Amino acid sequence: MDNKKQMTDELLPIKSSRKKPKVGDVFVIQPRKSLYFYGKVIKTDIQAINPFLKGKNTVLIYKKVTSELKVxxxxxxxxxxxxxxxxxxGGWTKGFFFTVGNLELTNEEINLDxxxxxxxxxxxxxxSEEGDELNxxxxxxxxxxxxxxxxxxYKVTKALEKHPELLDV
Incomplete structure (x- = not known):
């Protein structure tokens, strides 16, 4: 891998926020300077059986890349x-997940298997994230x-190692 595409398994901070994420919030993560991938919150305040997961959030990270902080x-x-x-x-409070707006969940996101x-x-x-066993x-x-x-x-870094073409923005 050439130096231009060299990755670390860390995200670069963007801006911290104390605002709790809401369902539909679109956020960006920055694995490399000025290179952002979109994420979306699909569930908040999980009512999980497992106390460690209770109150947490489910997010999706997309292959969609941008150099701008916009929806x-x-x-x-x-x-x-x-x-x-x-x-x-922690991603939001430490500034690694930066919310850029909100998009209503699509039918595909709602029905995602x-x-x-x-x-x-x-x-x-x-x-499920609540802890119910799936059939x-x-x-x-x-x-x-x-x-x-x-x-x-870490997971984004591993995925980008398999798809280095996504770094060519």
């Missing part, structure tokens, strides 16, 4: 960069755990 025309769930993530508020693999179980088990293997699978901006950064 995109659209976001397509068929172009996710990483699987859905359950995250705490996603779930989270429960790695604590000996047999294959998939759950099928979802088409998009995250890990059933609370993450942070650091875990999002």
């Amino acid at each position: 995109p025309d659209n976001l397509n769930v068929n172009t996710l960069l990483i699987p859905p993530q359950i995250v705490d508020f 996603y779930g989270f693999k429960d790695t604590r179980m000996a047999t294959e088990c998939y759950r 099928h293997k979802p088409s998009i699978i995250g890990i059933y755990a609370v993450g942070s901006y650091g875990s999002v950064a």
